[in-house]
Amino acid sequence: xxxxxxxxxxxxxxxxxxxxxxxxxxxxxxxxxxxxxxxxxxxxxxxxxxxxxxxxxxxxxxxxxxxxxxxxxxxxxxxxxxxxxxxxxxxxxxxxxxxxxxxxxxxxxxxxxxxxxxxxxxxxxxxxxxxxxxxxxxxx
Numbered sequence: 001x002x003x004x005x006x007x008x009x010x011x012x013x014x015x016x017x018x019x020x021x022x023x024x025x026x027x028x029x030x031x032x033x034x035x036x037x038x039x040x041x042x043x044x045x046x047x048x049x050x051x052x053x054x055x056x057x058x059x060x061x062x063x064x065x066x067x068x069x070x071x072x073x074x075x076x077x078x079x080x081x082x083x084x085x086x087x088x089x090x091x092x093x094x095x096x097x098x099x100x101x102x103x104x105x106x107x108x109x110x111x112x113x114x115x116x117x118x119x120x121x122x123x124x125x126x127x128x129x130x131x132x133x134x135x136x137x138x139x140x
Contacts, residue, residue: 006136015032039060062131
C-alpha cells in the first residue's frame with residue numbers, strides 16, 4: 001500500500017460522509033477533500049507511492065490563507081471522530097496494525113491543527129501554509 005493511502009482514505013471518508021448542514025461545514029469537507037487530493041498527487045509526483053517519502057521532498061499540502069482556520073477545524077474533527085468512533089472498535093478487535101494507523105492519524109491531525117492555528121495567529125490569517133506530513137507508521 002502506498003505510504004499515506006490510509007490517511008488519504010480517512011480524509012476522503014469523512015469529507016464524503018459528513019452531512020453538509022451549512023456552508024461552513026461544506027467548506028471544511030471540501031478542504032479535507034483537497035488535502036487528500038494534494039497528498040495523493042504529492043506521492044505520485046515524487047515517487048512516494050511505491051517507495052515512501054523521497055529525501056528532501058516530503059509529502060505536503062497547502063492551505064490558502066482563507067482556508068487556515070476551517071482547515072484546522074476540519075482536521076481536528078477528523079481526530080475527534082476517530083478518537084470517539086473508530087479507535088474503540090479497533091482496540092476492541094485487537095487490530096494492532098489498525099490501531100497504530102488510527103492513532104497516527106489522530107496524533108498527526110491534532111499536531112497539524114496546532115501548527116495551522118499557530119501559523120494563522122502569527123500571520124493574522126494573511127499567508128498560505130505548506131504543511132509536511134511526518135513519516136507514516138512502519139509496517140511490521
